[in-house]
Amino acid sequence: MSRIEVKSEITGTVWQLQAQPGDRVESGDTLIVIESMKMEIPVITEDGGVVKEILVKEKDPVSEGQVVAILED
Amino acid sequence: MSWKAEIEELHQRRKLAAACGGPEAVARHHKSGKLTVRERIDTLLDARSFREVGKLAGKGSYDKDGNLVKFEPAPYVMGLGRIDGRPIAIGGEDYTIRAGTGFGSDRRKGGQGGFIEDLAYEYRIPLINLVEGTGGTVNTAKRKGYTVVPGYGQDGFERSVDLMGIVPVVSAVMGTTAGGPSARALLCHWSIMIRGQSQIFAAGPPVVERAFGKKLTKEELGGAKISADTAGTIDNVAENEEDCFHQIRRFLSYMPQNVWELPPPGSCDDPADRCEDALADIIPRSNRQPYNMRKLVEMVVDRSSMFEIQPGFGRAVITCLARMGGHVAGVIANNPMFGGIMDYKAARKQAHFIELCDMFNIPLIFFADIPGFMVGQESEANAILREGVRARYVGLQVTVPVFTVIVRKCYGMAGGGVIDRRGLNFKIAWPSAEWGSLPLEGGVKAAYRREIESAPDPAQREKEIENELRQLASPFRTAEAFAIEDIIDPRETRPYLCQFIDALQGRLKTQPGPKFKGGVRP
Numbered sequence A: 001m002s003r004i005e006v007k008s009e010i011t012g013t014v015w016q017l018q019a020q021p022g023d024r025v026e027s028g029d030t031l032i033v034i035e036s037m038k039m040e041i042p043v044i045t046e047d048g049g050v051v052k053e054i055l056v057k058e059k060d061p062v063s064e065g066q067v068v069a070i071l072e073d
Numbered sequence B: 001m002s003w004k005a006e007i008e009e010l011h012q013r014r015k016l017a018a019a020c021g022g023p024e025a026v027a028r029h030h031k032s033g034k035l036t037v038r039e040r041i042d043t044l045l046d047a048r049s050f051r052e053v054g055k056l057a058g059k060g061s062y063d064k065d066g067n068l069v070k071f072e073p074a075p076y077v078m079g080l081g082r083i084d085g086r087p088i089a090i091g092g093e094d095y096t097i098r099a100g101t102g103f104g105s106d107r108r109k110g111g112q113g114g115f116i117e118d119l120a121y122e123y124r125i126p127l128i129n130l131v132e133g134t135g136g137t138v139n140t141a142k143r144k145g146y147t148v149v150p151g152y153g154q155d156g157f158e159r160s161v162d163l164m165g166i167v168p169v170v171s172a173v174m175g176t177t178a179g180g181p182s183a184r185a186l187l188c189h190w191s192i193m194i195r196g197q198s199q200i201f202a203a204g205p206p207v208v209e210r211a212f213g214k215k216l217t218k219e220e221l222g223g224a225k226i227s228a229d230t231a232g233t234i235d236n237v238a239e240n241e242e243d244c245f246h247q248i249r250r251f252l253s254y255m256p257q258n259v260w261e262l263p264p265p266g267s268c269d270d271p272a273d274r275c276e277d278a279l280a281d282i283i284p285r286s287n288r289q290p291y292n293m294r295k296l297v298e299m300v301v302d303r304s305s306m307f308e309i310q311p312g313f314g315r316a317v318i319t320c321l322a323r324m325g326g327h328v329a330g331v332i333a334n335n336p337m338f339g340g341i342m343d344y345k346a347a348r349k350q351a352h353f354i355e356l357c358d359m360f361n362i363p364l365i366f367f368a369d370i371p372g373f374m375v376g377q378e379s380e381a382n383a384i385l386r387e388g389v390r391a392r393y394v395g396l397q398v399t400v401p402v403f404t405v406i407v408r409k410c411y412g413m414a415g416g417g418v419i420d421r422r423g424l425n426f427k428i429a430w431p432s433a434e435w436g437s438l439p440l441e442g443g444v445k446a447a448y449r450r451e452i453e454s455a456p457d458p459a460q461r462e463k464e465i466e467n468e469l470r471q472l473a474s475p476f477r478t479a480e481a482f483a484i485e486d487i488i489d490p491r492e493t494r495p496y497l498c499q500f501i502d503a504l505q506g507r508l509k510t511q512p513g514p515k516f517k518g519g520v521r522p
Helices: B004-018 B023-031 B037-044 B115-123 B139-144 B158-163 B179-186 B205-212 B218-222 B224-230 B241-253 B277-281 B293-300 B344-359 B377-381 B384-395 B412-416 B440-447 B449-454 B458-472 B475-480 B490-503 B505-509
Strands: A003-007 A012-017 A030-036 A039-044 A049-054 A067-072 B058-062 B068-073 B076-083 B086-093 B127-131 B169-173 B176-178 B190-194 B199-201 B236-238 B307-309 B317-324 B327-334 B364-370 B402-411 B427-429 B434-436
Touching: A012 A039, A030 A049, A030 A067, B004 B068, B037 B076, B037 B086, B037 B127, B037 B241, B076 B115, B076 B241, B086 B115, B115 B127, B115 B158, B127 B179, B169 B179, B169 B241, B176 B179, B179 B199, B190 B224, B190 B241, B199 B218, B199 B224, B205 B218, B218 B224, B224 B236, B236 B241, B241 B307, B277 B293, B277 B490, B293 B317, B293 B327, B293 B364, B293 B490, B317 B344, B317 B490, B327 B344, B327 B490, B344 B364, B344 B384, B364 B412, B377 B384, B384 B412, B402 B412, B402 B490, B427 B475, B434 B475, B440 B449, B440 B458, B449 B458, B490 B505
Parallel strands: B086 B127, B127 B169, B169 B190, B176 B199, B190 B236, B327 B364, B364 B402, B402 B427, B402 B434
Antiparallel strands: A003 A067, A012 A030, A030 A039, A049 A067, B058 B068, B076 B086, B307 B317, B317 B327
């Protein structure tokens, strides 16, 4: 079982969580929506797996490259 | 035949060269999933078009009677070939011979400052570098008896620099490269590497470990994830060698042979008047929500003609070569999946792409949906202002016509960078478009602070002002003032653009040759 880090590619604040620990997700799924410059920017996973941890909560600031979720496949 | 013996020897020597580093080295190379440089060249070029130059170069060993007993070919294969029928100069290191490291002290049979670069320069034909070498070794000092200043003699990058303003140069990183070959891989108009097979760095893991005590694999230090997706050092990534060759041929299909020629027209069976209904509702009503800009571009350009440059880097902007009614065009589209926000990477990517298109007489089309430069301390520390203003500066030096389609947002300094201020200043918009110095949201409070604060109900007053301004923000009001040249039904985008792109072809013919650009970039 490998551990996959999902990163935010943009600086902003967490607007919405769209996945919970335990969810099975596929490549291309949106896990979290970041708000940046009044735009909603999806954090999309490139890999499928099971969400192990969501490391942020709504309104948290995030920076570019920050790991926001951990998956296991 | 009086010269039979010599001709036989010639063929024998060619055979020895064709054997690369010998059967064992070739087997090892194949085992790692790689083709030899000779196989690569044959696969990449048009069938049977390769005419090798310098096949006899190498190091021969002779017995006391002067008979050749052993031959090590120069670890570089080069010559002339064709891609889609057009002549191409091509060369690459032979990794099966001393891992492709330098050939004696004579760089002329090598990629860097060698014959093949001169050939591309003198004949004004594109150059393809298949790079797989690790550069100089400390052994050179032993052979020469002294150490050399970098750039010594014929091994500088002078010719590589000349080529950048004259003919298309493509670099393909085929394996692990460090040092000089890495630098040469950068001196090109477009570069590609293979995921999992290619790594590129200034210095490899052993050097890094000595310097910092940190152990990294080659892939961690300079694989596609770092070099292409994170750094944008290499433009595109291929899944395997076959894909790599396919992409090289594809890139060159958009390029002229040199700056004096126009890009080759393609045959187009996609009607110029094709209107896609899906364009009418691709933009969400909420101006905060993302949509698929790639799909939008695909629906407008000639079917299957979109070839993305740097798809993994600076993803807030999409840059691609495409065709419109058969004519080559460069497309720059903001990517709402990343907010369309111009960060320092997107700015760098956009500036590079504009230069590439301008150099080779390729007109530009912007699909704008850009809320502005990325704000914040992180972005300022990454020099968003310098990178962003540089992108505008480069945009203001273009000599090709630029066409702008504002599909949604166009705000601020970054928004100004999508417009042909130097030329016709021709911009059209979709009904979903909005623009200004900065978006209304947030801007009202700053501009009307005193009035809002002194109102009996400040929140109410803020809303009233916002509503007033929102009515003025209708794109139709701007069109009434001819401050936007046209607002079109999104479905008409392709026919509209195709007609203008076709009409400007004559203009392109009036400006062949190298582009001289004055000034110091910010």
